[in-house]
Amino acid sequence: MNTNELYGKLTALTMRTPPGYWGKRILSQLEYMNRVSYVQDRKWDGAILPVVEWLLARVDNEGAITERTALQAESMLAECGPAAKSYTLHCAAHAHLDMNFLWGWAETVSATLNTFRTMLDLLEEYSDYLFSHSQAAAYHIVEQYDPEMLEEIKARVQEGRWEVTASTWVEADKNMPSGESMARQLLYAKTYLSQLFGLDPDSLQIDFEPDTFGHSINVPEALNHSGVKYYYYCRGHNDNGHHLFRWESPSGRSVVAYKEPHWYDSRIEPEMALTVPEFCSRTNMTTMLKVYGVGDHGGGPTRRDIERIRDMQTWPIFPNIQFGTYQQFFALTERIADSLPVIREELNFIFTGCYSSESRIKLANRMSENMLGEAELFGSIASLFTSARYFGEELGDAWKKTCFNQFHDILPGSCVLETREHAMASFQEIMATAGSKKSYAIRKLAEHIDTSAYIVADEDVRESMSEGAGPGVGVHLFRMGASERGRGKTRIFHLFNSSVRAREELAEIVIWDWNGHVDSIQFHDSEGQSVPFQYVDRGFIEHWGHYFLRVLLKVNVPAIGYSTYVMTEKDGDMTRLSANDFYLAEQNLPPIEKYEFVLENAHLTARFDTQRFTITSLIDKHTNREYIDPANTAGVFRFIEEDTFNGGGNAWLVGRYRHVEPLIQWNLESCEIGEGFLRQSITIRTTFRSSKLKVIVSLDRDSCALNYKVECDWHEIGKKDQNTPQLNFYMPVKVDCKFFKYDVPFGTIDREGMEFDVPGNSFVAAIPTQRDVKRSVMLLTDSKYGFRSDGQAMAITLLRSSHSPDPYPEVGMHNFQFAVCLTDYTSTQQMLQESYHYQHPLEAVSVRPSRGILPLVNSFVTLERGQVSLAAIKVAERSAPNRWIVRLYETEGEQTTVSLKFSEKVKNAYFVSIVEQKTDGVGISINGSNITFDVDASSLASICVEFDCN
Known part of the structure; x- marks a missing residue:
């Protein structure tokens, strides 16, 4: 048979058939059967063509396709029935709920509650209807604003008719949040939902990301470490044309990924069946997934969608149409998972403006991540070594706010003013929590450092104004509010380092209300060695009745630890200058006339054009290599x-x-x-x-x-x-x-x-x-x-x-x-x-001299060996302070042996998932306060370290 003949006559029938249910029904079945025949070597063309020709004649004679004509045509196609029903279309319902997209928070709450009420009503009316929904934040909205509705949802979840597909707090951007943010999306969603609905965290196996703008290369790695096996998405670069594949991270870990062939925000229409035969043929499956639910602002599946599914279930020359869940469909993919094509690349790029739009929101995200990480790190240390309180719940709530603001229409900046205002207000709350908890932890540690050697006996401090000066100063720069605690002429500063590497660099120190000889200031380290410093300002600056002076100090601070530096006054008779003198001695001088702009040190020389302020030369002094081409305008x-x-x-x-x-x-x-x-x-x-x-x-x-x-x-x-x-x-x-x-x-x-x-x-x-x-x-x-x-x-x-x-x-x-x-x-x-x-600049804190149990210089955690980068140190969820989670990842694409040294004896250490559940893995060697373990190439590792605090 000539295939073109069938195609031509089927096209003619479609064009000549007037609108109407019965015409649409039989035409949809014929077109579907034509697609079945195509993937089965045109096996059914001979059965289809006579029916098409017969229908063409009836349309010419009657002007339409009636119920009797359609049913008779279906009877004529009876032999095609088994082949048609050999495929299944699995219809999974979802309501796309954008969090603060083109509206504010109040509208998001309203859309969520109203959508869920509609779904609950439909579940009550239709006993075979199933509904699925993602995003832990949506359930948190219900818990917060309509707890009675939450009880109804819980009942449907237990019944198995409401599927919880969320593995992340929100459908977040997958490019700009840090890796640790990705981990927190998974940790908090799975922990919260498993507790809320009584679910096994391992049962939450789907990362449902229909609208996310691009997908970073290590998403499969993070998902694999949190027990997520399947990835659903719609937007993304995918030139290979696969809609079902195994997405593999550089480490070799992978998830089964389903790229939506149609659109995630769609209706139930007969045309949805037409892609089933080809999809199944290419994937060696007999079932295809259909995601449906109307609306980009909630809403979800409609009565019409449900009625249409029920109706299409009766069509004899059509795939099996069934209500289903995402988990049911992805379980079917396990049968062919080993034969799926493997994709080893990032699934980018989508919406290039989203990496720079609404820069204030992006600043908020970066600073929230950084400050929360430091608050957890120093909080973990303080709770272990000083018995200070660890604010795990408060920091977790701040992390959830951060995760919410990583929603794919908030962090990317594709949002309205109300969204930005809500995000920035939330940011202030995040920073208040993170900053106060970080400050609390560092202050507790500082209180336990023995600085008794710097106690000055009989010093008259009755005229001192410094204590308490500068409250809140530095917070606007996203640092802890380091209010002055020192007094008198001897000032003590502890410099804290959150990096797993020792650092030798410049740190900014703020001196408040010092009434000594300003031009005789000197700094020493804990061993009494003189430390070089440089003034930042040309004198004291007034701030709400107090005066401060900033200096740059050359410091050396050990890994995840602190160093101590002391400011004193040189001995000898000096002209007395106080904080009320605006200029420092020998600094009230005319500016130096310069005819070239050069910045130079032992490592590089940078020359700038004196008129255009561009870089004209950048020389690596170790190799004498020039990195600027004079023909190009650089640094502009x-x-x-x-x-x-x-x-x-x-x-x-x-x-x-x-x-x-x-x-x-x-x-x-x-x-x-x-x-x-x-x-x-x-x-x-x-x-x-x-x-x-x-x-x-x-x-x-x-x-x-x-x-x-x-x-x-x-x-x-x-x-x-x-x-x-x-x-x-x-x-x-x-x-x-x-x-x-x-x-x-x-x-x-x-x-x-x-x-x-x-x-x-x-x-x-x-x-x-x-x-x-x-x-x-x-x-x-x-x-x-x-x-x-x-x-x-x-x-x-x-x-x-x-x-x-x-x-x-x-x-x-x-x-x-x-x-x-x-x-x-x-x-x-x-x-x-x-x-x-x-x-993560070094953090300086001023203290009064006191007796303590900690030395003047200390490191709490040191990376002694291993090509890894540290992502986080925190106290394990709902745990005692002696159980830490340490998360890191390999950086060079090679297996590495990692050795971490702690300042406390290690009792036990074992690998855990992102959800902090113990996992199978090669054992970790423990030797006193050291642990040693291997990390595979490009892999993530989370370790629970238990300390012996007896």
């Missing part, structure tokens, strides 16, 4: 006008660069040179368009990084019929490179250069093609996620004024930092360490 801020997208919100997409304006013709308001033997700096103030920019570029004595501290008063407005304004930083390098390295959740990835924005957790680095080049240039940020790399250049997208959904997302003051670094790109561990140190 650029004002860009993007094309707008008239068809929709441009928060999602970065438009074509239609105009690029390097800010090299600076409208300079001022330029200052900061000369110092510990830190050199250049400060530029300028205006452009309607905005102002202040940039301080500095280089510390032993650093390999030019740090850019930026203050931008941004007043550029994007408009639908004009353009989208953007500010970015552009850095071409004199290095041949094809690939660039980015940090991503729980690791890094090498990507080819691309002419569009891509996500990174904090940095991008050029990878030289020349094998003899061991160092390269890295752009490192404190709060930005959108990068662009192409050819021999890298860029950071700093600000974007998208106009929709939020018309004014960026207007106002912005403060952020980034750095141009020379780095050893061959060591991923070192790059991740540099990133951590950049984002």
Whole structure:
């Protein structure tokens, strides 16, 4: 038979049949059977064609397909029935509930409660109907705002007719949150839902992410470590055309992934059956999944959907149509899981604007992650060594707020003003919790450090004003509020380090209300050795009746520990200067006239154009290699006008660069040179368009990084019929490179250069093609996620004024930092360490001298061996302080042996899942306070460490 003949006549029948139920019913069955015949070597063409020809004649004679005609045609196709019914369409219901998308929190709550009420009503009416829903946050809304409804849902869950598909707190972005955030999404969702509904955490095996904008390479790794076996998604790059495959992380761990062939937000229509034969043929399955539920604002399946499924169940030449759950479908995939194609790549990129839109929300996310991690770390240490309270529940609640704000329409910035306001209000609560708990823990540790050697007998402190000065100062910079506790002329400072590596660098110390000889200040370490320091300010600064002076101190702090530094006054007769003297001695001098801008230390030399403020030379002094091509303008801020997208919100997409304006013709308001033997700096103030920019570029004595501290008063407005304004930083390098390295959740990835924005957790680095080049240039940020790399250049997208959904997302003051670094790109561990140190400054706390049990210098945890990066240290959920969870991941793509040294004797140690359940695994060697274990290449490891505190 000529296949084209069947196709042509079937097409003609479709076009000539008037609308109506019976015509739609028989045509749908014929088209479906045609698809069955196609995948079965045209086996059924001979049975289909006569029926099509007969129906064409009836339509010509009667002008329509009546009930009797349709039923007779179905009878004529009876021999096709078994083949048609050899396939099953598994219909799983879901209500897509966006959290704070184009509306605020109150509307999210209302949409959730109303949607769930509709679903409960339909479950009551239709005994065969099943409903599934994800997102632990949605159930938390019900528990908080309608506990009576929650009891109804619990009953349906126990009955097996309401499926809980959530494994994460929300359907979060999968690119910008840190790896630890990914872990917390899983930990808190599975823990909460298992307790709420009496479920086994292992039964929550599906990560349901229908609308998430892209999927990072290590998602399967995190899911595997939390007992999640299946991944459902819709949006994502997937050129291989597979809709069911095994998605494998670099470690080799994998999940079964289902990429929605249609759309997650859809109705029940006969056309849904047409893709079943081909899907089943390609996957060697006999069942295909159909996700249905109307509405992007709740709603969910409708009565019509349910009635249509029931009706289609009676169609004889159609697949088996059944109500089902996601778990039932994915269980069927286990039969063919070993034969599925394996995909070993990130499933990106979607919506390039989402890496930079609403930069305040992105700043909030980064700072929330960082501060909460430090609060847990120091809280764990303080609870173990000082019996201080560990605020696990409070920190967990703050983590849940952070997880909520990582929803795929909040953190990506594809949201409205109300969403941003709610996120930023939540951010303030997060920081209040994290900051106060971190401060509490560090203060408790500080109280137990023995500083009795610095007690000054008989010192008259009756006129002291310093104690309690500066309450809350530093919090706006996302540091702990380090109110002054010292008094008199001898001041004691403890410097705390949250990194698993020792750090030797500059730390900023704030001295309050010191009435000694200011020009005779000196610092010593705990061994009495003099420590170099440099003034930050040109004198005391008044703050609410108190006066403070900032200094930079060259410190050395051990891994996850602290060091002690003491400020005293030199002996001898000095001209007495007090806090009321605005200028320090010998600093009230005219500025030095400079004809070139050079920042230089033992590691690098950076030269700047004195008029354009661009980098003209960047030399690695160890190799004498030049990283700047004079033919390219390097280290330049650029004002860009993007094309707008008239068809929709441009928060999602970065438009074509239609105009690029390097800010090299600076409208300079001022330029200052900061000369110092510990830190050199250049400060530029300028205006452009309607905005102002202040940039301080500095280089510390032993650093390999030019740090850019930026203050931008941004007043550029994007408009639908004009353009989208953007500010970015552009850095071409004199290095041949094809690939660039980015940090991503729980690791890094090498990507080819691309002419569009891509996500990174904090940095991008050029990878030289020349094998003899061991160092390269890295752009490192404190709060930005959108990068662009192409050819021999890298860029950071700093600000974007998208106009929709939020018309004014960026207007106002912005403060952020980034750095141009020379780095050893061959060591991923070192790059991740540099990133951590950049984002987690040393924390200084002032104390009064007192007796204690802890030494002046101490390390609580040290990484003695292993190519790993530390993700978290926390007290285990609902546990005693002597049970810690330590999470880390391998960085170099090779199996590594890890040795961790603690300052307390280890009683027991074993591997656990992200959900903190003990797992099978090779044993961990324990030797006193040391533990040793292996971590597979590119793998995540979570260890429960129990200490012997007797």
